[in-house]
Amino acid sequence: MTIQETINEISFFHTLDEMQKEQIASISSISKYEKDSILYYESETKQNILFLVSGLLKIFKLDKFDNEIFLYHIYKNSMISELSSIKNHDIYCFSNAEFVKDSLVLSIDFKQFQENFLSKNILTTELMEILLDKTHQLQCILNRELVFDATSKVAFMLNQDLEMFNKLKRQEVSFMLHIQPETLSRVLKKLSRNGTIQIDNGEVIITNKTSLENIFTGVGI
Template identity: 45%
Template structure:
């Protein structure tokens, strides 16, 4: 006998899939097919979804919550890559011929989150190999490429002022959520340097700091600081 909660759970899963931008081009039949290969999971803060260099058979999407991607260098130092926000694909697809996925980074949840796990082999056969969702996948690849370009700029081109300015402009909410020490580690600058940069930006009328929280007063000027560094 079918579990009486089965249909309710299935409807819930279907609604969650429909809420994700990646799948909004699918018709009713395709969404039902996707439900058959998908499960929903809830994990707490600091849960590691996968480690770098691991292979996995599941395609992951972040429904709600937040995650961060990072790598570990040869000296066991953590290198922050980027944050992953809700309504986003977590996994990286770099080889459309492979039936498993390769993790290029560690991914850790920074708050309680809901995760969609999709059987990648079936997903590839029923969707990607049939040229369904290929455009959505291309958009995700472009977005990931942009994140990696920002990483290159941050690590190899930007000075401390540019690093802080870019983070304030791109992710003010996260900047205000984190401790200053954690921000310094992420940006690979000294805490004292971070304080000097914030004081300089405030003195120039670009930001304000109210009860420890940063507010942007001149977005254009803030953006120009790191855009000029890219153009040099």
């Protein structure tokens, strides 16, 4: 797949015409990464804006004891970079990024992207939408880590990331949510008993999405 074909696959660029996509391609490159490889470490500085073309990326931080604190996953067709400014050419990395699957990453020279597109008010709305989504995601992470109890954490992950929940072992889910495996088991049994979820051969199926959402939004509790 050529760079321009790759750009066509990413929804962020769908409003561009063919000439503009060619211009994006001229300042871009594609890199392959193997599972378990690191894309960047916290506090690194990049000069390229990154998009995940295919694969899966895990974003995490480390505490002072080098314990991993899971933040979120980034899926294909998504922007990876955490932008704090659209004027500064440098992109600061606020966390660590590790590939969960073999992946492809599109890398775009951020300085030229600013000069050729953002400065002309091209793709600014699309970029703002992504940045607002990332801000909302950060608010959800803060709630998960500082406000939610165990039931709310589990309900939130089931609502936001059911496919990943079912792919992972229960012990891995417990580690990500910072709860004990026994606690996870009790929460799942409780949600199953009250009809919020159904567990079929170990796979969770949401049977009452409204009830599930009410658990972590605080409605009706």
